[in-house]
Amino acid sequence: RNGYKCYKNDGRLQRGVLSSGCPSPAPPPPAPAPSASPHAPPSPRGPASLAASGLRRRRSHSPATDLHGCCCEPDRPIGYGAFGVVWSVTDPRDGKRVALKKMPNVFQNLVSCKRVFRELKMLCFFKHENVLSALDILQPPHIDYFEEIYVVTELMQSDLHKIIVSPQPLSSDHAKVFLYQILRGLKYLHSAGILHRDIKPGNLLVNSNCVLKICDFGLARVEESDEARHMTQEVVTQYYRAPEILMGSRHYSNSIDIWSVGCIFAELLGRRILFQAQSPIQQLDLITDLLGTPSMEAMRTACEGARAHILRGPHKQPSLPVLYTLSSQATHEAVHLLCRMLVFDPSKRISAKDALAHPYLDEGRLRYHTCMCKCCYTTSSGRVYTSDFEPVTNPKFDDGFEKNLSSVRQVKEIIHQFILEQQKGSRVPLCINPQSAAFKSFIRHAAKTRKK
Ligand SMILES: [Zn+2]
Secondary structure (H helix, E strand, O other), X not given: OXXXXXXOOOHHHHHOOEEEOOOOOOOOOOOOOHHHOOOOOOOOOOHHHHHHHHXXXXXXXXXXXXXXXXXXXXXXXXXXXXXXXXXXXXXXXXXXXXXXXXXXXXOOOHHHHHHHHHHHHHHHHOOOOXXXXXXXEOOOOOHHHOOOEEEXXXXXXXXXXXXXXXXXXXXXXXXXXXXXXXXXXHHHHHHOOEEOOOOOHHHEEEOOOOOEEEOOOOOOEEOOOOOOOOOOOOOOOHHHOOXXXXXXXOOOOOHHHHHHHHHHHHHHHHXXXXXOOOOHHHHHHHHHHHHOOOOOOOOOOOOHXXXXXXXXXXXXXXXXXXXXXXXXXXXXXXXXXXXXXXXXOHHHOOOHHHHHOXXXXXXXXXXXXXXXXXXXXXXXXXXXXXXXOOOOOOOOOOOHHHOOOOOHHHXXXXXXXXXXXXXXXXXXXXXXXXXXXXXXXXXXXXXXXXXX
């Protein structure tokens, strides 16, 4: 279903959250100063931006056709969560439906500033069909009024969590083509030196053609090559958390993402969460129920308490053959690959690159590049395939910009400048249309999410 195909590019557009052609951020109005006005509007706008809205308002001659028009989709929320609010909106430049995300709590403190800046940088860096990237960042207002960042991305209709819990049938072809795309995206991210650290079905967006994109880089970071340096253990949703994190390892690698993919692969086959525990300790117990008691070697990076917990308990034998009972789709090939991902010792777990070479994924690759990808194309004499089915990135993502960030004000200025630099393309910049009813509703939803 393509909701925007019949969209008419007329005066109705100005009713949406986005407006285009907004000139460069105007200087702030002379008064009142921000500090003197506690009731300043949430999204202050310069006079030029207001004038632009007014212009578009006058052009709109048939208000009766807006919002409730037969084929004009209204802007509406499509997702909530710790990540903020995501809206499905119309890009007024081409009438296409896109996703608009408001980055939450950007300038609260230095930590959140850095986190958001890192995520923004990543979203602008990514160029891969199976990784969500920024199509646009909305034009920021003058720096004195710069409080919010809005990112426009491609609109995806669903995610893997919604699909798995839905009643719709999932064939083994679905499982193969989804897993192929997850690993294809992950191979790219890992080649960029990035750990996602929150791979879960809800962060794998899927459109109506079954194209899958990895999203939400709020917890992502560059890999740490120095094993002596501690990394946070406050990562990955519990059900998908790798055993080394559950066991308190101070250092981990991109293989934590592969563990999550293994859990998702099993969930695709069985349509239920593989390790659904109530607590991190029970999570570890469920893992050892399946894999057996790990060897001392496999626990070498664990913290003392976690190792003691394992050694105190009964010695468990592995029970991997139960994976064949996940579903009729759990063939020998599928279980073989699954067992290469669900390996307790991270250094022995398969990499995304090697997983892609597993025969289980051959059909997924063929299907993807035959009718879903953008890297191959069809001519009158047949399909022309790309020379590289699973591309990597070179150079890696560079997080050197994080080194000298020392104050909220400084980061704010750098982000402001960064966004303006992104706008240097040929497209007309986008900004928020604060006059729209949809925008007021957007702000209300965003505020509600913040309180939760
Ligand atoms: Zn292709």
